[in-house]
Structure formats: structure tokens, C-alpha cells
Amino acid sequence: METIRFAVEDGIATLTLDSPARKNALSLPMRDEIGEVIRRVRADDSVRALILTAAGTDFSSGGDISSMQVEINAEQGRKRLHKVHGWLEDLIQLDVPVIAAVDGAAYGAGFSLALTADIILATPRARFGLPFLRMGLVPDCGVFYTLPRMIGLQRAKALMFSMRELNAQAAQDLGIVMEIVPADSLQERARTLAQAFTEASPVAVGLTKQALNASLNQDLHTMLAMEADGQGIAFSTAYRREAADRFMAKQPLRYRWPD
Known part of the structure; x- marks a missing residue:
């Protein structure tokens, strides 16, 4: 290039x-x-x-x-x-x-x-x-x-x-x-x-960004549906299961926002 x-x-x-x-x-x-x-x-x-x-x-x-x-x-x-x-x-x-x-x-x-x-x-x-x-x-x-x-x-x-x-x-x-x-x-x-x-769930990040991009163009009912659908997908990921295990074991979670 x-x-x-x-x-x-x-x-x-x-x-x-x-x-x-x-x-x-x-x-x-x-x-x-x-x-x-x-x-x-x-x-x-x-x-x-x-x-x-x-x-x-x-x-x-x-x-x-x-x-x-x-x-x-x-x-x-x-x-x-x-x-x-x-x-x-x-x-x-x-x-x-x-x-x-x-x-x-x-x-x-x-x-x-x-x-x-x-x-x-x-x-x-x-x-x-x-x-x-x-x-x-x-x-x-x-x-x-x-x-x-x-x-x-x-x-x-x-x-x-x-x-x-x-x-x-x-x-x-x-x-x-x-x-x-x-x-x-x-x-x-x-x-x-x-x-x-790079330490966050790519699925959860992508779904969050998609919902936010759509939020100003949609009604409440549509956004609640996007929320439920997105959360259903996020719950099914290996990343979410690992995060729950880490939390219960009192281990540090992978994703945090840098100061």
C-alpha cells in the first residue's frame, strides 16, 4: 500500500x-x-x-x-x-x-x-x-x-x-x-x-456494540428484544462459563478497563 x-x-x-x-x-x-x-x-x-x-x-x-x-x-x-x-x-x-x-x-x-x-x-x-x-x-x-x-x-x-x-x-x-x-x-x-x-469476550463486545449502534433508531420493544437475544447468545459462550468459574473461585477476571 x-x-x-x-x-x-x-x-x-x-x-x-x-x-x-x-x-x-x-x-x-x-x-x-x-x-x-x-x-x-x-x-x-x-x-x-x-x-x-x-x-x-x-x-x-x-x-x-x-x-x-x-x-x-x-x-x-x-x-x-x-x-x-x-x-x-x-x-x-x-x-x-x-x-x-x-x-x-x-x-x-x-x-x-x-x-x-x-x-x-x-x-x-x-x-x-x-x-x-x-x-x-x-x-x-x-x-x-x-x-x-x-x-x-x-x-x-x-x-x-x-x-x-x-x-x-x-x-x-x-x-x-x-x-x-x-x-x-x-x-x-x-x-x-x-x-x-483482547481479554474481553468478542461475542459480548460485538453484541454490545451492535445494540448501541441500533439504539437511537429503534423503539423500546425492539431494543429489549435485542437485549434478550444478545444475552441468550452471551450466556452460551465458553468465555461466560470461564468468567463464572473464575468469579466463584475468587480468581481475577480477565477483562478490566485500564486506568
Whole structure:
């Protein structure tokens, strides 16, 4: 791959945007390569968590402006984005937790990509923004779905209309960023969180994530049914039986959240 790096080690997959000279702009080749990685992660049962991160001093400056200088009609524009949507939906719906480690700028589609994660870590110098309207464009890469669910409809509208830049603290105050960590500790913290999931039940984690993703689109009856079905499956796993045995024997349980 030419624009990203990908590795799986000890159950942790790491996708690194690797075009630092271009501030990791999401070029068309990079989008295709991300799609290939997501397909690999979905097919690899050994993966227990995915880290999204970037080389250099910026997470991603967003869409590649040079590719926007080409004249395209409405149908071509729709097809270009539909190609991204093919893997974007798979990324959001991955059964394994996704952790975004954000340093520097996460603008436009770069911000949208970070929002696909279940957990966003940021350094104090991280910056987030959605300047699509400045270019006469509509916010994209799933942000109409992810952002209102995270911060509420009115705040999502305000961010898109105002194009206001958020620093790390403002993003944390809104509930976008879970933790702010020093830049030199960002990758270590992301890996520590990912490592915790390698000791969790992949079935229980996957079912929990599926239910949470569905919760804002479903009624109470549907969510209670998902809960009962999921718990029935979880009860039947060897992991649950082992955890019960450990508990009764007063032995440490395998999964714990790192401080």
C-alpha cells in the first residue's frame, strides 16, 4: 500500500494514514486502500480491536483539494462518495471496538473518519473542524449520521454551519473526545485500551456494540428484544462459563478497563 500502513499484532489491528507531506489528505487512492484494510479486518477473526491513527503531525486535513479541481457532474460525484460509503458503513458496524488516536488537525472528512470510532483519544494540539460549506460542499463521510448522535442535533448544525474549529478541550466538553493525552503518550494509550479488549469476550463486545449502534433508531420493544437475544447468545459462550468459574473461585477476571 502506498498511502497507509496496516499491521495486526497480538489481536490489535492498526491502520495508519501515511501521507504526512500532504497532511494525510484523504486522496482517492487512500480511500481505496482504507477500504481494502476494512475488508481485511472484517475477515480476520483474530482481530479484537482496531486503532485508527496517522503519521506526522496531523490526523487528516480532509478531502484532497486537488481532486476537487476536476469537473464532475452530479452523478459522478454521487458515485465517488458511494464508493466510500461501501467501506464506511462496514467500519462503523465492525463488531470490534475502533479507537481513533488524533493528533493535530482532523478537518472535514478527516474529522468524519475519526467520528466512526467508538473511542476518540486526542492530544492537546488536536483540532477538529467541518469547513465543507466554505468550499460549497455538503459535509460527508458519514458525519450526518455520527455527529448528531454524539452531540445532539442543534450542536451538530452549529458546527457544520459555523465551520468553527474545536480544540481538544472543546471537543472533549462536547463529548467528542473521550480522553486528552500527551502527544508522546498517544499511541501507547491507544494500544493500552485496545489491549484490554483482547481479554474481553468478542461475542459480548460485538453484541454490545451492535445494540448501541441500533439504539437511537429503534423503539423500546425492539431494543429489549435485542437485549434478550444478545444475552441468550452471551450466556452460551465458553468465555461466560470461564468468567463464572473464575468469579466463584475468587480468581481475577480477565477483562478490566485500564486506568
